[in-house]
Amino acid sequence: MGHTMREVAKRAGVSPATVSRVLNKTRYISVETQRRVLEVVRQLKYFKNVHARRLATGRSDLFGLVISEIANPYFPEVIRGFQAAAWDRGFDVILCNTQYDQARTKSILRKLIESDVRGVAVMTSSIDKATASELIDAGIGVVFCNVGPAGKLVSTISIDYQRGIEQAIEHIVGLGHRRAAVIAGPGDNRTAITIKDALVAGLKKRNLNPFPVINSNYRVDAGASAVRAMLSTTDKPTAIFCGSDLIALGAMSALEEAGAGIPEDISVIGIDDISFAFLARPPLTTIRVPRERVGTTAFEALDRMLKLKRRKGADYYLETELVVRRSTATAR
Amino acid sequence: MGHTMREVAKRAGVSPATVSRVLNKTRYISVETQRRVLEVVRQLKYFKNVHARRLATGRSDLFGLVISEIANPYFPEVIRGFQAAAWDRGFDVILCNTQYDQARTKSILRKLIESDVRGVAVMTSSIDKATASELIDAGIGVVFCNVGPAGKLVSTISIDYQRGIEQAIEHIVGLGHRRAAVIAGPGDNRTAITIKDALVAGLKKRNLNPFPVINSNYRVDAGASAVRAMLSTTDKPTAIFCGSDLIALGAMSALEEAGAGIPEDISVIGIDDISFAFLARPPLTTIRVPRERVGTTAFEALDRMLKLKRRKGADYYLETELVVRRSTATAR
DNA sequence: CACAGTGTGGAAAGCGCTTTCCTAACAGTG
DNA sequence: CACTGTTAGGAAAGCGCTTTCCACACTGTG
Structure with missing residues (x-):
């Protein structure tokens, strides 16, 4: 042409x-x-022509970013961070959504290898160790972000929910709450499990034995149905820890429908601090995850790893912190 | 390797x-x-190796999708629609955020041309006619989605806000409102202007002469400050039409802070029906834009146009419709 | 039996770039 | 003046694929 x-x-x-x-x-x-x-x-x-160039030079200037679902409000900032970091150094990124679909994931992986990407950041748990090793065998750098297995040749980004959760529980205990419930994320998701365990352990440590944990998924209506189930029992919690802001928003809307006041009757805490958390009514108290930094750190992890002659994974930790807004108040 | x-x-x-x-x-x-x-x-x-393949075949299997800011909740579904349509036909998509930055936009455009994409869908107004013609000169198909100029060689997707806005105004009038305000989007945005004009015209037609229109931007706090300005005057509206759901959410949070009840005191209507609209409290009455279809239609427009031997743009129209939730009620 | 047709595979010429050698011209040095 | 260096540019060999053209071996037909 x-x-x-x-x-x-x-x-x-x-x-x-x-x-x-x-x-x-x-x-x-x-x-x-x-x-x-x-x-x-x-x-x-x-x-x-970039294709001719890539062929001639024998190396590509491409990185892959694999997420599960772009409509999940967790991802946009992560993507932005990753892309910005890549662009700054003259690299391009191929964004792939697995849509939670195994076959699709397979084919995405294949495409990434065929595109000769230098590295890929995996942000979805739908890639297992075997699949990841295909990447490694192809000489491609891999970083897992809060999902998937660590390994000699992959780097990991871990979000340390511990600290934020500690702060959150202290906050709630300080407000005089004694009965707390947990609505966790999907039971097959590593992050969700980590969070759930940390919450339960933290609550037990302070002798607030939590209500039976409810597992939900990350869909927006999951929190709502969990709350409806919860409210149908006689013994109601005064505080609800939610495995994500999305769950929390769903929970809040169900609570309102049921006529429960937030935070007068029940306090609600989320995780992530998605951009809508502070627009919720009341604005949501939540544990902030530095999402943009997850993206930039992921890229830097790859970049650094690929510069090593003798490749070797490294582990990065990112802190969380409690953001107190108005969905939490003294227990009544 | x-x-x-x-x-x-x-x-x-x-x-x-x-x-x-x-x-x-x-x-x-x-x-x-x-x-x-x-x-x-x-x-x-x-x-x-896909680069070698593309070089040898002389044609790429790539399409570009240019948006302004991935964190804008309008885009995720659009992206999903576009990607899905492309994938179905064996094509890949390069996603680019302009971040509202001219220089960046320039360089994105260059990259797309160098990547020999077959077509690009432009969803941001930061690309002007001159820039677009670079694409056309390079033989690349172009579709503008609700932005930018129509033209012989470009297709357009237009969202017909008219119908949804008609419905919304009828809804509000039917509820007995006589004093309505409009908080429009940015004054330099074509879509925002279209919407504003349609709202104002519709209101005038029914003799509800609207309050002075307030222009805001699409940032999340814009609606809030607009409302604060509005409430400081003596004559208050009983209904507020917002140029986007984001603006509406901001407005609602400011209204709540000011002690105004929604919908008892003031009804609020948004546009877009972003995924959080129904999670708002109260759930937001809004004019739904079929975002996923915007994406799929954009791809199909490109695909179709590129199949023509004698290339020629076409125009597509997508309907909007009112979704009544609980942020609107009878005027008091 | 000659011939066309068909089914299976190879040879080789690119695709549009990058990059390694080379070369020619010129300047500077002892 | 012979030499070494340096500087500006060209020739050509790929990068890893696709695809056209060709060839060979069969089969079936008149």
Whole structure:
């Protein structure tokens, strides 16, 4: 469709090599020749072909970012962070949603390998160890973000929920609550389990033996149905810890429907601090996860790992912290 | 890094051509030969190189999707729709955020051309006609989604806000409201202007002369400050039309802070029906934009246009409809 | 038996770039 | 003046695939 370098070279009266060198500034070319070449490039509206370039250089400037579902409000900031970090260093990113679908995930992985990406950041638990090793075998750097197995050759980003959860429980205990419930995320999700365990352990440590944990999924209506189930029992909690902000928002809407006041009757705490958390009514008290930094850190982890001659994974930890808003108050 | 087709061919005792044909099912190859080739492919964990392929075939299987900001909740479903449609037909998509930055937009455009994408869907108003024509000159299909100029060689997707807005105004009038305000989106945004004009015209037609329109931006706190300004005047509206759900959510939170009941004192209506609209409290009455269909339609528009030998843009219209929830009620 | 048709596979010419050598011209040095 | 260096640029060999053209071996037909 477009023009080729050879055409540009001919019109400028130079060799393709020279054109390449001018365009990539890869060697000094006399000012006059440069001018001629650039002039022709402008006239012809020439753009170099990235596929040919990648083939010739033998290395790609691509990174993959694998998430589960783009509509999940957890991801946008992560994506932004990752992309920004990659762009800053002249790399491009291929964004892939698994949509929680195994077959699709397989085919995504294949595409990433075929695209010869340098590294991929995996943000979804739907990739298992075997699948990941395909990447590693292909010489591709891998970083798992709060999912999946650590390993000699993969880096990991771990979100330390511990601290935020500690703060949250202290906050709630300090407000005089004695009966707390936990609505956890899906039972097959590593992050959800970690959070649930931390919550339960923390509550037990302070002798607030938690209500039976309710597992839900991350869909927006999951929190709602969990709450409806909870309210149908006689013994009601005065505080609810939710495995994500989405669950918390669902819970809040069900609580309101049931006529329970937040925070007068029941306090609600979420996790993530998605952008809507502070727009909720009342604004949601939540444990903030530094999502944009998850993205940038993931990229940097890859970048660093790939620079090592003897490749070796590293582990990164990111802190969480409690953000107190108005969905929590003294127990009545 | 990986193996090449030649290596596979040698180990399987065939020619590279045969390997290519087996892998792409591009010609019948005897079952026995196929088996041998595939066996070697498995042994070697061979993956074909997509850059070489694209270079050899001379056409790419890539489409570009240009949005402004991935954290804007309007986009995720659009992206999902576009990606899904592309994947279904074996194409890949390059997702680009302009972040409202001109320089960045320039460089994105260049990258898309260099990547030899077949078409690009533009969902942000930060690309002007001149820039778009660079794409067209490069033989790339272009579709504008509710932004930018129509033209001989570009297709457009237009969201028909008219109908939804009609319904919304009727709804509000039917509830007995006589004093309505409009908080519009940014004044330099084509969509925002369209919506504002339609709202104002509709209100005037029914003799509800609207309050002075307040322009805001799409940031989440814009609605809030608009409301604060509005409430400081003596004459208060009983209904507020917001240029987007985000603005509406901001408005609601400011109204609550100011002690105004929704919907008892003031009804609020948004536009978009983002996924959080129904989680708001009260759940937001809003004009739904079929976002996923915007994405799929955009892709189909490109696909169709590119199939024409004599390329020619077409225009597509997508309907909106009112979704009544609980943020609107009879005027008091 | 000659011939066309068909089914299976190989040879080789690119695709549009990058990059390694080379070369020619010129300047600087002892 | 012979030499070494340096500087600006060209020739050409790929990068790893696809695809056209060709060839060979069969089969079936008149």
